Amino acid sequence: MPLPWPGNYSNFIERNMIDRRLLSNIDWILIALLLWNSALGVVFIYSSSHYLPGNFYLRQVIWIVLSLIALFLFIMVDYKNFLTYSLHLYIVFVFPLAGMLIFGKLVARESWIRFPFFQIQPSELIKIIMILLLAQIFSEYKDRYFSWNKLLLSGGAVSLPILLVVLQPDLGTTLTYVPIILAALILAGFSRKNFILLLILALILALGVWNFFLKEYQKQRIITLINPLQDPLGTGYHILQSKIAIGSGGFLGKGYKKGTQSQLRFLPARHTDFVFSVIGEEFGYAGVIVVFLSYFLLLSRLFRSVDKSRDRAGIYIIFMVAMMIAFQFFVNVMMVIGLFPVIGIPLPFLSYGGSSLLTNYLAVSLVLNVKMRRFVNV
Amino acid sequence: MKNSKIYEDLSLIKKRSLKVFLLVEILLVALAIYFWKIQIVDHDKYWHQSEANRIREVILPAPRGLIKDRDGKILADNIASFKASFIRENCENFDLFSLRVSRLLNIQENILKERIRKYKSWPQFKPIVFEDNLSLKEVSLIEGRKLEFPELVLQTEPKRFYPGDTFAAHTIGYLQELSEEEIKSSLHKERRLGDLVGRRGIEKMYDNLLRGQDGYYVETVDSLGRHIGMLEKRDPIQGYTLRLTIDSELxxxxEELLGGKEGAAVILNAQNGQVLALASYPTFDPNKFINLFSPEEWQDLINNPEFPLENRAIRGLYAPGSVFKLVIALGGLDSNLIAQNTSFFCSGSTRIYNQPFACWRGGGHGWTNLFNAIRNSCNIYFYNVGKRLGIEEIASYAKKLGYGSRTGIDLTGEKEGLVPSPEWKKKVKDAPWFLGETISVSIGQGPLLVTPLQIAVHTALIANRGVMVTPHILKSYQDPDTKEEKEVHFSPKSINPGIKSSAYEKVIRGMWGAVNNEGTARLAKIQGYDVCAKTGSTQVVNSIKGGKEPNPEDELKTHSWFTGFAPQNNPRVVVTVIVEFGGMGGASAAPLARKLFELYRKKYD
Structure with a gap:
């Protein structure tokens, strides 16, 4: 009878060594950048909400801690496992969430699922599963150029959650799905010709959405983007006030907690979607550049992680995550300065909001996951 | 390319992703340039806009609806009042502010601070009212120091004003500020601290109609508080104008006749229950509630043993005394226990159930039939009828005829009185009913309690030969903008006493005799006007706040009742008067009622 212990011993050592190697392969710089951006967020959430009841900055800190724990839990599982089970995850999570969304929409008319102390926007978390599923679909796709049946397959996979989110009057969240799919299509070699075709298709769809789905206030927002002065007290008012906030900040800003626009509540959603206006007002152009630099470092770290991946699925994952975060960042920054309609997309990591924070942390955890296992998945 | 053997070639898609990152970098630089333009190049423009950009929300309180009498005379009006408010965001040194302003306006500093502290949850820019009803001198003091105190603003707002002071005060009611607890309760959802709400009378009953809807405007002001622009405005909507059934002359x-005498007077339209006059004395000045009492005035008012705030007409509980004999008479006739000619001998006293019972007239009335019994208010007669009826029947008829339940008048706080019965006594006092008590109840004494309004409604029922009316005070209400006026219809209570109409005629004949044939109510006689009435004198417990139950230890007082209607056929008006300490029978109440009948006749006939 063979002794179990010595036989398994070397195996154990080996596994442990792998674990240790994994640990040393964690991209700590990326995590540090995450935390830096999150900390900036807390500082300005405090400035813009300290006079409101609710201790938003404290709640944000709690969300950051929880998200960080979730991040470390997620990188312990090999992302290949996630990919293998991505369709299962999709079925297990998307359908019940879809059910809850429909239920919520019909019954509570809300896109939030409420818990006693916090609430979650399921449409945010679905993005993670979409990324995994798309990476799985495209991982075996080695053609040089894109084919339509792949578009149909991937489109079919993600159309259900998109449809659900479109059904809610939540234009912002719907739009954040676009860069994920776009990222997959770009990597798959979507040609310019096809892109134009898709654009025409999107235009037709947009016309349909404009005429049948968009609420009057959403249309109004898009119209006022074109001419904010046309309706200075309505939707244009927010854009104008946000622009005034940023513009009046000057080079060094008005000082922390001294922004008149935000402290006097001219700004809407100061601690959520418009937190960047507060930064622009209170720390001026210098503050804006600091945030831009922080994002440049973060995005560059994310995009360049593509180089570190040794498998196709990993590259897809990293690229989709990077695109998702970059898109939200640009849309939010352009929104507060009046270059994009006010559609309620938060500034990733900086805006107050648990669901968005958790989703973005989990997304980055996938990137970390791919990077740290780049040597072991052969 | 050693790796290519182990790993697949991914250079193509890596190249694609890095191309996209190049776009990201370009976009980031472009945005940095755009922010430079907004923040550095156009900075002056936005700086000035943000300086101009201070918002201030000002509530425009809706004037309360007017209250008018039936002829359109204004009973409750609005006048302009000045309020001093504090705006937190403009204040640099709160202690200095409170010190200087407390001296300027002569308010105690700690009171001023406390008033402002109450509103600590309000936004910075919202004005907090800390002083009301400023005199013109104070207004000019503040105006003159406008630049010294950017945190101090003046607002004018409509203020309730009762031109008649104490006139119809109990009917109109008064206003008071909502307390913090009330604002938190769901009843007053859209109300703010400092809002006035109707506390009594019409002001309370029809608060929803009178209140209107506050307006507001949101203006931008510069850092010195100067008006720059209007962002939003909603005009206040005045509350409905209420027209009451009250006839100011009556x-x-x-009120004039009651003046100085504690008591109440009610004048009803017999046919439709409209209340023409509802007076209660002593009274109060509702203006005092708006202008805030001095502490002494307030103490005087609430500690006054005569309860000037109480509306005696609907809340005063009295024994009906001989007025109740009408119930006994109607009950006896309806149950065929007596007829027109049934007579009893009155020697001035009698023994029933082995107890002595006296008539109010020591010498007695001799042989007395129903007509004379009502005319002279003979106790002995009604002792005997009451004995025949028994307490159950008496209680049943009393309830049918309007006692023991609210009349349903549109005023809050009406009391329902008490009609005693053996069950009541068992339940409340845990004691059996004594037969002797039935005899006391027969002449309106004992635990019986009624309000003057109940007596009036009861009288209208007799005058109408069995048709009940619901007394009401609101005649119509009018939208102040569209002038569209809506009449209010009070459906009569669906109680049909079911008493045969011949009984009413016989009782009414007695009431006619009481006035016009040297009866107890002869002091109310008017030449050429058929007044029918019944007087009463009653002992009352000296506590109108004491709830339903009389307390045997309460001091007893003798009060004077009069209730009557005119004319005998097709009656149009009911007058009920009670004068506390008014002495026996109709001595003081009847002449008073006569003057009211005379005035009514002069005005309406």
């Missing part, structure tokens, strides 16, 4: 006469 009301004034009733």
């Amino acid at each position: 009301q004034a006469k009733a």
